[in-house]
Amino acid sequence: xxxxxxxxxxxxxxxxxxxxxxxxxxxxxxxxxxxxxxxxxxxxxxxxxxxxxxxxxxxxxxxxxxxxxxxxxxxxxxxxxxxxxxxxxxxxxxxxxxxxxxxxxxxxxxxxxxxxxxxxxxxxxxxxxxx
Ligand code: THU
Numbered sequence: 001x002x003x004x005x006x007x008x009x010x011x012x013x014x015x016x017x018x019x020x021x022x023x024x025x026x027x028x029x030x031x032x033x034x035x036x037x038x039x040x041x042x043x044x045x046x047x048x049x050x051x052x053x054x055x056x057x058x059x060x061x062x063x064x065x066x067x068x069x070x071x072x073x074x075x076x077x078x079x080x081x082x083x084x085x086x087x088x089x090x091x092x093x094x095x096x097x098x099x100x101x102x103x104x105x106x107x108x109x110x111x112x113x114x115x116x117x118x119x120x121x122x123x124x125x126x127x128x129x130x131x
Contacts, residue, residue: 001035003072007106008102010074016043017054026054026077030062030097033069038062055089059096072102082107090121099124108120 001116006029013027023042040058044051055075062070073093077083082105085093093101099118106112118124 001058003104006074010076013039018043020044028058029074031059031072032067053089055085070097074104076106
């Protein structure tokens with residue numbers, strides 16, 4: 001699948017988000033190695049700290065569905081510019097998707113910025129330390 005198409009799925013996924021308090025919609029679309037797309041959206045809690053980001057809902061949904069290998073994760077939001085994943089999501093993406101995941105950011109003009117996850121979380125803590 002082309003990353004433009006994956007980005008479109010992230011934009012569509014924003015509609016599923018539940019940003020009750022911030023009203024800031026974020027959508028994510030995670031591409032598996034066999035070209036399946038699993039979406040996520042941010043879901044907020046009245047106990048604000050329990051909010052979960054779009055990226056983590058996508059990753060956790062995919063993992064519990066038995067998906068284990070991923071090519072890319074696209075992220076779209078209500079912001080004019082590019083929304084980059086928070087630190088907690090970067091760690092979870094690293095845990096489940098690995099350093100070589102492509103992170104595809106899409107802005108309101110449908111422009112893409114693509115990074116390797118290892119660029120976004122350098123000097124990371126990963127499972128190699130636990131072996
Ligand atoms: N949020 C995400 O879902 N992903 C990001 O990459 C940045 C922040 C959510 C969390 C919260 O629901 C809202 O955006 C405002 O922080």
